[in-house]
Amino acid sequence: MMYKIPVSLFLLLSLTLFVSCKSDKKHNTVKTEEIHFTKDGELKLFSSDSTLIKKLDIEIADDEYKRQTGLMYRSSMKENQGMLFIAETERPQNFYMKNTLIPLDIIYINSDKKIVSIKPNAEPMSEATIPSDLPAKYTLEVNAGLAEQWGLKTGDYMSFDRQ
Numbered sequence: 001m002m003y004k005i006p007v008s009l010f011l012l013l014s015l016t017l018f019v020s021c022k023s024d025k026k027h028n029t030v031k032t033e034e035i036h037f038t039k040d041g042e043l044k045l046f047s048s049d050s051t052l053i054k055k056l057d058i059e060i061a062d063d064e065y066k067r068q069t070g071l072m073y074r075s076s077m078k079e080n081q082g083m084l085f086i087a088e089t090e091r092p093q094n095f096y097m098k099n100t101l102i103p104l105d106i107i108y109i110n111s112d113k114k115i116v117s118i119k120p121n122a123e124p125m126s127e128a129t130i131p132s133d134l135p136a137k138y139t140l141e142v143n144a145g146l147a148e149q150w151g152l153k154t155g156d157y158m159s160f161d162r163q
Helices: 003-020 064-069 146-150
Strands: 043-045 053-059 081-091 104-109 115-122 136-144 157-162
Touching: 003 157, 053 064, 053 157, 104 146, 115 146, 136 146
Parallel strands: 053 081
Antiparallel strands: 043 053, 043 157, 081 136, 104 115, 104 136
């Protein structure tokens, strides 16, 4: 008789655990809040002959959390804004657009602050890898189409100041 009580208790606990862990699709969604732009500094883009192309307000992604989150969950960004990612070391970079709602131009910049590759019109919500053509330390994300509109090309360069 003592043997049947623990087995009965085990079965009762197992059934309770199974029922309480059953997923409820109505309540099994993750809600995210849109992240809003926070100005961390200013960035200037120059042509290779040192002509000022554009001045931007930037958010700086310089820690692991900010680099992983980037521009995810944002429904828009102003034309004079961008996000500057700063890698710990110069190396080939790879980005993707998971959970990114707006199309972007991705501009890879080396440690000398020269543009080494431009990847225009990155597709929103895509998990496809978008690699740099050469090693980069910085990555600038701006609204899709702006790199072409501004006439950016490899060899152009940037400078930035933190606030």
